[in-house]
Amino acid sequence: DADVTQTPRNRITKTGKRIMLECSQTKGHDRMYWYRQDPGLGLRLIYYSFDVKDINKGEISDGYSVSRQAQAKFSLSLESAIPNQTALYFCATSVSGFSEGETQYFGPGTRLLVL
């Protein structure tokens, strides 16, 4: 079984709808991240969380919100979806503690299309 899972894998929604993307991990990592991937732009950080009570905005948090329901679960919500939020969304995890070269582990991604 995969260590980092995302649901759904694909989603089509309409402008103005609220949707939630979910991420679960079995790696026991404290830190979790949400990124979006757009062609030619690489990955950009939306939100990150260092533990259940710690939520932080990333580079492009406008229009998004998150919830860290448990150490293993980190959800991303689009409050009112718009077409330019069409993208591939990735969840990632990493272990806490000072560590040079900290590695992040990615889920398989959720492909979202907003019509």
Add this chain to the structure above:
Amino acid sequence: GNSVTQMEGPVTLSEEAFLTINCTYTATGYPSLFWYVQYPGEGLQLLLKATKADDKGSNKGFEATYRKETTSFHLEKGSVQVSDSAVYFCALSDPFSNDYKLSFGAGTTVTVRA
């Protein structure tokens, strides 16, 4: 701020050809450097990393050397296979920052033909 610039693709090669993907970075501190690979339909996975100047990361026949003097971390493989077709991302992380976030390059699509 931190940023990564990598060569634009797409890159198309024949099997057994030599591959190099250029990556340069800008950082205020002493970053750790990574190459991630994304195979079709999959998430990103770590290919290799280097944490200090002159370190060489290697994995699956790929290599990259952390060059502080040229702020570069170029990815190389001497003989590519069809299975190396993927998108490759250069990234950096500043271990002295508060967020440990990864700053990614735009990605380079590599296609290897039989």
